[in-house]
Amino acid sequence: MQTNLAQSAGAVAQRGNTAAQRESGAAQPAAPRRAASPLTSQTPAAPRRGRIVQTDAAAPPFRFFNSQLLKITQLTPTMRRFTLRGASLNQLADPGFDQRIKLVLPTAGESAAAAVEELAAASDWYQRWSEMPEAVRPVIRTYTTREVRHCDSAPELSEVDIDAVVHTPAGPASRWVQSAQPGDTVWLLGPNRRYSGDSGGLDFVPPPVTMWHLLAGDETAAPAISRILEQLPKAANGIVLLELPNPADGAYLPHHPGFKIFVTARKDAHGEELFRLFSQNFKVRAGVTERQDPCDIDVDRELLWEVPRGAAGGAELQSTGVYAWVAGEAGMVKRIRRYLIRDMGIDRRSAAFMGYWREGRAQD
Numbered sequence: 001m002q003t004n005l006a007q008s009a010g011a012v013a014q015r016g017n018t019a020a021q022r023e024s025g026a027a028q029p030a031a032p033r034r035a036a037s038p039l040t041s042q043t044p045a046a047p048r049r050g051r052i053v054q055t056d057a058a059a060p061p062f063r064f065f066n067s068q069l070l071k072i073t074q075l076t077p078t079m080r081r082f083t084l085r086g087a088s089l090n091q092l093a094d095p096g097f098d099q100r101i102k103l104v105l106p107t108a109g110e111s112a113a114a115a116v117e118e119l120a121a122a123s124d125w126y127q128r129w130s131e132m133p134e135a136v137r138p139v140i141r142t143y144t145t146r147e148v149r150h151c152d153s154a155p156e157l158s159e160v161d162i163d164a165v166v167h168t169p170a171g172p173a174s175r176w177v178q179s180a181q182p183g184d185t186v187w188l189l190g191p192n193r194r195y196s197g198d199s200g201g202l203d204f205v206p207p208p209v210t211m212w213h214l215l216a217g218d219e220t221a222a223p224a225i226s227r228i229l230e231q232l233p234k235a236a237n238g239i240v241l242l243e244l245p246n247p248a249d250g251a252y253l254p255h256h257p258g259f260k261i262f263v264t265a266r267k268d269a270h271g272e273e274l275f276r277l278f279s280q281n282f283k284v285r286a287g288v289t290e291r292q293d294p295c296d297i298d299v300d301r302e303l304l305w306e307v308p309r310g311a312a313g314g315a316e317l318q319s320t321g322v323y324a325w326v327a328g329e330a331g332m333v334k335r336i337r338r339y340l341i342r343d344m345g346i347d348r349r350s351a352a353f354m355g356y357w358r359e360g361r362a363q364d
């Protein structure tokens with residue numbers, strides 16, 4: 001199993017609250033806000049809640065959201081945008097950057113939709129979900145909120161965009177991406193705008209002063225990288241290295257005046273071309289420490305999810321020369337992690353590595 005809720009729980013335990021706790025709706029103490037950054041000060045560091053939303057530390061940090069699929073837009077050969085609309089989405093918190101949400105997909109059968117509704121109404125939904133027989137247990141898959149549009153004056157017009165890829169071999173989410181139709185009911189699990197603390201699920205946490213950003217990954221990381229580029233201030237700078245399935249997919253990425261963007265089309269094995277991009281374009285900058293042992297992770301047995309935060313790094317570090325954010329297929333991320341830490345000597349306190357999925361393995 002890769003990146004399921006239980007594993008995520010273990011992987012993020014170092015960050016304070018576990019994902020299972022947060023995403024099951026149990027209230028957690030509010031996390032301290034990070035200091036405003038010269039380079040990121042224009043970027044929201046906490047959910048934008050608008051004028052009329054009253055927050056409450058006892059509200060569940062993560063909750064279910066019911067919506068309707070409004071439209072599907074084919075953005076590039078690989079990237080497909082799903083625009084969801086619904087009154088409940090007015091309560092979806094929007095910290096931005098790489099905020100993750102879960103798509104909750106009913107299994108087949110007449111009672112499948114009712115099973116999701118029952119879970120959504122239960123305060124102990126995670127417990128119930130884990131105890132459900134596999135045949136009826138809704139499938140939960142992780143995606144990124146590409147854009148959230150709250151409409152406080154008419155909540156039923158609130159919307160969220162999710163950009164997703166069709167992949168082979170297909171899984172339940174990829175099948176949904178291929179077959180969904182406007183008008184379909186779509187359930188999400190996501191951060192609650194009413195919760196006054198940190199709901200979790202945001203892993204782009206650069207130090208307040210970051211001289212240079214390195215953003216890298218595959219097509220599953222492209223929505224997060226795009227949103228990060230849109231939200232970083234114009235004064236920020238860095239490089240994007242991305243491997244995408246099709247040469248025309250490069251059009252997906254937004255322009256940022258301070259970033260050089262290198263996109264390569266996949267040719268052979270997943271990640272080969274990205275690695276080639278690294279060796280051709282990644283120049284070591286300030287912020288590099290001595291070369292270290294990366295302590296390799298067995299990505300077929302463990303979740304690769306290394307996001308420094310708290311006293312050990314991330315936003316708690318005052319400054320860094322380089323902040324690296326790398327996400328995508330776990331074997332590819334492992335190889336880049338080793339290259340950056342062992343060969344390039346990147347300071348691992350300011351480098352986040354996330355295995356979003358693992359080749360040959362379903363997410364649950």
Ligand SMILES: Cc1cc2nc3c(=O)[nH]c(=O)nc-3n(C[C@H](O)[C@H](O)[C@H](O)COP(=O)(O)OP(=O)(O)OC[C@H]3O[C@@H](n4cnc5c(N)ncnc54)[C@H](O)[C@@H]3O)c2cc1C
Nearest residue numbers: 143144164165167171172173174356358359360361362363
């Ligand atoms: C934090 C986070 C954010 C993410 N954001 C996005 C996003 O915004 N958009 C997006 O499209 N994906 C995103 N993903 C990746 C997505 O969750 C996975 O691709 C997921 O496995 C898809 O579920 P599935 O049911 O289609 O396939 P699964 O049932 O999980 O897997 C079935 C098979 O498909 C393979 N597989 C899974 N994903 C891919 C892929 N992308 N390419 C090729 N083979 C694959 C698996 O190895 C397995 O063999 C994100 C993942 C994480 C953890």
